[in-house]
Amino acid sequence: MKFKMAENSLFAILMRNPWWISLLIVIVFCLLCMAILPKDLRIFGMMGTFPFFITGIVSFKRQWGKPKAAELEAELTRLSALSWRDFSAELEAKFVKQGFEVERLKEGAADFRLTKQGHTTLVAAKRYKAATHGIEALQALVSQQEALGADGAMYVCLSAVTEQAGKFAKEKGVVLGWVS
Numbered sequence: 001m002k003f004k005m006a007e008n009s010l011f012a013i014l015m016r017n018p019w020w021i022s023l024l025i026v027i028v029f030c031l032l033c034m035a036i037l038p039k040d041l042r043i044f045g046m047m048g049t050f051p052f053f054i055t056g057i058v059s060f061k062r063q064w065g066k067p068k069a070a071e072l073e074a075e076l077t078r079l080s081a082l083s084w085r086d087f088s089a090e091l092e093a094k095f096v097k098q099g100f101e102v103e104r105l106k107e108g109a110a111d112f113r114l115t116k117q118g119h120t121t122l123v124a125a126k127r128y129k130a131a132t133h134g135i136e137a138l139q140a141l142v143s144q145q146e147a148l149g150a151d152g153a154m155y156v157c158l159s160a161v162t163e164q165a166g167k168f169a170k171e172k173g174v175v176l177g178w179v180s
Contacts, residue, residue, distance in 0.1 A: 011051065011055050013056060013066075014052070014055045014056075014059065017059070018055050018059070018063070019057075020056070021056075022052050022055045022059060023052075023053070024080065025049070025056075026049040026052045026053050026056065027053045029046070029048065029049045029052070030049055032045075033046050037158035055095060056142070061128065065170050072141055074157060077129075079158055080129055080158055084126060084128075088124070088126075090102075091112070091125055091156065092112065096116055098116075099140075100114040100121075101115040101116065103115070104112075106129075108140070108147075109124050109127050109141040109143070110141060110144050110145075110153070111126050112123055119150075119151045120148075120150040120154070121151060121152040121154055122141060122144060122145050122150045122152070122153045122154070123153075123154045123155075123156060124140075124141045124156065125157075128156055128157050128158050129161070131159065133155070133157045133159065133161040133165055134161070134162050135160065135164050135165040135168050137155065137162070137165075138165050138168050138172070138174055140168055140169070141155060142172045142174065152173065152175065153173070153174045154174065154175040155169065155176055155177065157177070158178040168172070
């Protein structure tokens with residue numbers, strides 16, 4: 001049985017915020033226990049901080065090595081300033097670095113065919129700068145995937161897809177690679 005934390009519970013909110021906030025709560029609560037509680041009850045009061053301590057540790061582990069919001073925004077700005085030629089070259093280099101064999105496609109919705117260990121993935125990225133990403137582009141990519149017998153599909157964009165397109169991608173197993 002898989003447990004799911006309530007989205008707006010105190011601990012869920014703390015998990016979405018910087019890790020140090022949970023640990024700050026632990027420190028403040030411990031100091032209050034030291035100041036207010038009698039000496040023989042202080043340890044019991046401080047034990048109440050244990051869930052906050054664990055939340056802080058889990059948040060720290062999840063946030064370790066992840067880029068900050070400002071770094072993401074700077075990268076988004078940098079990528080949106082690239083021409084298609086430069087963006088596609090950078091994207092191709094990243095796929096090659098991950099061990100894929102990359103073939104550029106000239107026709108259809110997909111721009112790249114990635115092959116790795118016998119699995120083929122089609123990647124559509126030419127519309128990466130578009131303001132809106134609707135279902136039509138994803139449908140064309142899925143049609144090409146089925147026509148070529150590819151194992152998977154990926155749609156790369158710098159902004160979010162529409163809700164309808166997101167549902168379609170989830171149904172069809174299209175990986176959405178977007179930053180927003």
